[in-house]
Amino acid sequence: MRRALLVAADLAREALTSPRWWMIPPMMGLLLPIQMGVTDGLAAGRGSAVILDLRLWLVTNALWPCLIWLGLAAEILFPRKLRGELEPLLAAPISGRELGLGFALPAAGAAALFVAAGIPATLLGYRMGAGRLPADPAWEAAYLLLAVWADSLVAGAAVLHAFFRAQSAGGFLLRSCLALLPLAAAEGALFMLRGAGRRAACLGLLALMIAGGILLLRWAGSRLDRERLLGRI
Amino acid sequence: MIEAIEVIRRFEPRRAAPVLVLDRVSVACRAGEVTALLGPNGAGKTTLFRVLAGLLRCHGGRARILGHDVAAAREEAARRTGLLTEEPALPERLTPRWHVRFHVALREPGWAEAGPKADRLLARLGLSAEADRPCGVLSRGTRRKVALARALAGEPPALLLDEPTASLDIESSLSIRAEIASLAREGRAVLMATHDAHEAESLADRVVVLRGGRVLADGPPGELMARTGRSSLQEAYLALQKGRR
Numbered sequence: 001m002r003r004a005l006l007v008a009a010d011l012a013r014e015a016l017t018s019p020r021w022w023m024i025p026p027m028m029g030l031l032l033p034i035q036m037g038v039t040d041g042l043a044a045g046r047g048s049a050v051i052l053d054l055r056l057w058l059v060t061n062a063l064w065p066c067l068i069w070l071g072l073a074a075e076i077l078f079p080r081k082l083r084g085e086l087e088p089l090l091a092a093p094i095s096g097r098e099l100g101l102g103f104a105l106p107a108a109g110a111a112a113l114f115v116a117a118g119i120p121a122t123l124l125g126y127r128m129g130a131g132r133l134p135a136d137p138a139w140e141a142a143y144l145l146l147a148v149w150a151d152s153l154v155a156g157a158a159v160l161h162a163f164f165r166a167q168s169a170g171g172f173l174l175r176s177c178l179a180l181l182p183l184a185a186a187e188g189a190l191f192m193l194r195g196a197g198r199r200a201a202c203l204g205l206l207a208l209m210i211a212g213g214i215l216l217l218r219w220a221g222s223r224l225d226r227e228r229l230l231g232r233i
Numbered sequence: 234m235i236e237a238i239e240v241i242r243r244f245e246p247r248r249a250a251p252v253l254v255l256d257r258v259s260v261a262c263r264a265g266e267v268t269a270l271l272g273p274n275g276a277g278k279t280t281l282f283r284v285l286a287g288l289l290r291c292h293g294g295r296a297r298i299l300g301h302d303v304a305a306a307r308e309e310a311a312r313r314t315g316l317l318t319e320e321p322a323l324p325e326r327l328t329p330r331w332h333v334r335f336h337v338a339l340r341e342p343g344w345a346e347a348g349p350k351a352d353r354l355l356a357r358l359g360l361s362a363e364a365d366r367p368c369g370v371l372s373r374g375t376r377r378k379v380a381l382a383r384a385l386a387g388e389p390p391a392l393l394l395d396e397p398t399a400s401l402d403i404e405s406s407l408s409i410r411a412e413i414a415s416l417a418r419e420g421r422a423v424l425m426a427t428h429d430a431h432e433a434e435s436l437a438d439r440v441v442v443l444r445g446g447r448v449l450a451d452g453p454p455g456e457l458m459a460r461t462g463r464s465s466l467q468e469a470y471l472a473l474q475k476g477r478r
Contacts, residue, residue: 003339010327010335017326017367085322088383091286092339093311226288 007102029117037125045130066155069107100221111152146206153213161220235262241293256446262424267417269433270426272443278426286316315384317394321376325369329379340387354382374405394425430467
C-alpha cells in the first residue's frame, strides 16, 4: 500500500505541475455544476422536472468522472507509456497490484474532491435558478454522491484497462470510451426508477453498480502485464 | 552476482513469424567486476537487460540476481538491481530531487529518510546544482547522470547499465566512466552494454561479444585480443564479428 501511495503521489505531483490541471478543477468542480444547477433550477421553476433529472444525472454524473479519469490518463499516464518512461518504474520492486492501485488513486482522489465541491455547487446553482432547493436536498445529495462514485469506479476500470492494454493513443481513447455505453444504460435505468419514485430500487441499482465497479477495477488492476505496458518492444 | 543461464527469448508479433532474440545466452558478472556486452544493434543486449530486470519473461533458461531467480522472486531480485535504461526516461516536469527520492522510497522504507539519501546520490554525481530544475530542461549528459542516480537508488549491489555513455560529449562520458569504475571498486557487479570497444577495453574485466542473440566470445579483453591475434579490443571485436559472418 505504501508503494501504491508513492506512485499515486508521483503522478499527482506531475499532474499539478501542469497549468491545465489548475484550470480544470474550478471549471469542472464549481463553474459547470453551478451552471447546471442554475439551468435546471430555472427549468424546475417552470414546472419541468424532467430536464432537471436528465441534465443532473446523465450529463453531470456519467461524463464528469469519466473525464477526470480520461484527462489524468491522457495527460500523464499514457504519454509516459508512449515515451517509454515507465521502464524504470516497472523495473522497481513493486507488485502489479500496487502499480494498478497507484495508477488508480489520483483519479479517485480527484473525483472525490470534485464531488465534494460539485454537489453543493449544483444545489447552490439550483437554488439560484429556482429560488428554492429541490424538494428533498439530502436525498438528492446522497443520490448524486453514490451515482458519481458508481460511475467513477466503472470509468476508472475502463481507463485503467485501456492504459494497460492499448498500444496507441487512438486505441486508448476508444477502449476508455467503451465504459460510456454501460454507464449510459445504467443511468437511463436510474432515471426511469427515479421518475417513478422508486428510491429503494434506485439505491439497489446503485449498490450493484458500486459493487460491480469495485470488481471491475480489481480485474482491470490484475491485467497489468509489464511486457505489454512497456509498449512495442 | 548477475547471471543469465542459457536464456532464450523470442518475440512473437501478431502478423509476423516469431523472432529469436536471445538464443541460449549465458553471461555472468561477479561482485566487484565490470562486464561489458559488446554487439551491433539488434544483437539482443537491451533484451537481455530487460530479462535480467524482470521486465521480459524468459522462454527458456534462467536469470538470477544474487541468487534470486528473476521470474520466481521478481521483487527480491528487483530490490537488488539498479537499471540504467537506454533512454534516460525522466518525467519532464518533475525535478531530479523528487524523481530520485521517489525511486529511493520505492526501495527503502520511509519517505523522510529517502530525502537525504537522494541528495547524497545527486551530490555524488555532481548534480546538486541541477537538483531543483525540471528534468525536461536538463542537458542530455545531465539527464543521463540523473538516470544513473536513479539506478543507484537503494544502493543495489547489481547494476545493469544500458549504453551509459551513448551520445554524450567527451567530458560527460569520462565522468560517467569514472563513476562506473568507482561503483565496481565498491564491490558492485556492473553489467554494461556498449558499442564502444575502447570504453569496454578500458573499463571491463570481462567482455561478452554478442551477435544475432548469440554469444560469440566471452573473456577478459586481453584474452579476446590474444585469441584473435589483434592488438586492440576493437580489432578483436571486428575479427570476431567477421568470423561469424
